[in-house]
Amino acid sequence: MPSPADALPILDVDGLSVRLGKMDQNIVDNVSFTLAPGQTLCVVGESGCGKSLTALALMGLLQSPPLSISGGTARLGGEDLLSMQPADFREIRGGRMAMIFQEPMTSLNPGLRIGEQIAESVRRHKGVSRAAARNRALEMLRRVRIPAPEKRLDEYPHQLSGGMRQRAMIAMALANDPELLIADEPTTALDVTIQAQILDLMRVLQSETGAAMIMITHDLGVVAEMADKVAVMYGGHIVEAGSVERIFTDPQHPYTIGLMSSMPSLGRRQDRLVTVPGVVPQPGAMPKGCRFATRCPFRTEACETVPVLRPCGEGHEVACIHAPLENLAARDLRETGT
Ligand SMILES: Nc1ncnc2c1ncn2[C@@H]1O[C@H](COP(=O)(O)OP(=O)(O)O)[C@@H](O)[C@H]1O
Ligand code: SF4
Ligand SMILES: [Mg+2]
Incomplete structure (x- = not known):
């Protein structure tokens, strides 16, 4: 598969560094990469290499204190995410950029019906009517292939299976047509069959929406399936980066x-x-x-x-x-x- 051109990146990360407390060594250090619309970058490395912290830093979700940004810029279509105020981040998170997690309940609210929470996010970011937002929620449940979407709309997250909850989280993440989707080990907790279905779904939705994607994984099988580009992380550094072909063959x-x-x-x-x-x-x-x-x-x-x-x-x-x-x-x- 040819990878989408690097010419005009939607995301340009330059020197991103994250510090833990007053520690001398950055815990994520000098991380740089670019990502074009429609492109998928897989960030791969063992547990503890700084993959999640890199993602959380980009999403403005670092636990602070003890964590803080200690350097770098990350331009999403020209705006620097790393110097953004929390209020501005709330505007674009779930809108222009969205994140999906290994555990769907990280982003789903257990006390709200699935339809309500997707609709609420659509209303917040797009300012549309209640009816239009509910229609969008239904459309999204259809697009992520949740069976009987009309019924699921009025169910609570605990009424769905793990795989269906994962789909609901993807529906919510994509409801506002994000330019950038960050997925942190989204299929690690799922069994192999469901994992393959979810990865397939993500590929289809990405090609439909043209979103750029950062897929974090410790699984080289997932990298082979999903990546255009690969960044290998070790100890908070990117130690190798390149096209998926180069990384696998050389x-x-x-x-x-x-x-x-x-x-x-x-x-x-x-x-x-x-x-x-x-x-x-x-x-x-x-x-x-x-x-x-x-x-x-x-x-x-x-x-x-x-x-x-x-x-x-x-x-x-x-x-x-x-x-x-x-x-x-x-x-x-x-x-x-x-
Ligand atoms: N909130 C935190 N407080 C202190 N240390 C943390 C925190 N979050 C992550 N770390 C540490 O930072 C390092 C990188 O973590 P992380 O980005 O979660 O790794 P990965 O996602 O690659 O498994 C690990 O050593 C982890 O223990
Ligand atoms: S050979 Fe390369 S990877 Fe190994 S310790 Fe030296 S610089 Fe690091
Ligand atoms: Mg992680």
Whole structure:
């Protein structure tokens, strides 16, 4: 599938950093990417790598204190989200941008009927009549393929199955035609069949609406299904970014290579690194230079300098001092004389 052009990004994130309390090290550090209308960026990495905090920062939903934005800009069609006042954020959240979560009850109100809550959001953002908003709610339940939508409209969230609640949350997120949809592990809690249906649905709705999407996942299967572009996160940094083709066929960062190899059906370069041993260090306890150094089989003293993302092929960037690793392997061979 050709990916929509990068020419005019709807979202331009530059140097986004998030701080925890007074900690010296940013917990999300210098994250940059762009996203064009209709494009899907998958943000992938193990648990604790800063994926959710990146999303919450963009949505103005960081828990503050202890978390705060410590740098960067994030322009949604020209407006900087990171310097936006809470009142302005409430205007665009659920309107121009919306988020869906792993747990639908994060955004659904248990005390309101499904139809009422979607209609209320439509009235707030579009200022239409009650009847028009209710019609829009019904249309949305149809579009997310909830059976018997007229009946579901008047039900409470607890009366729906997990998969149906997920659909209702998607209906609510898309009710105001957002330009940007952020989905944080939206199918992780669902069984495999329902997961495939929800991903399918999201793809269809995205192509109908032309929304840009950030899909957060720790599942490379989801990445393969959904992504145009991929950003691999480790320890609050983007360590590798590129088109889905590049990331799957020619991963360059030792962490990405490790992730790929731990997924047998997609595994590449299995001869090099079979899994990623060890765990993500706690915030504040990251190594000084490359944050992956505690787990990296290729580290040298040079890795005590923070690696920055640099191009490594068309539409592909990597933040590893030693990439491409072929160079390191060749040097080792020369030095050992083997
Ligand atoms: N409200 C918070 N207070 C303190 N630490 C937090 C908070 N939220 C997240 N963290 C920490 O920030 C790091 C990144 O978290 P998160 O973005 O949720 O990771 P991911 O979504 O990639 O699993 C983790 O170490 C997590 O424990
Ligand atoms: S910079 Fe060094 S420690 Fe970091 S991934 Fe590259 S080789 Fe490993
Ligand atoms: Mg998360």
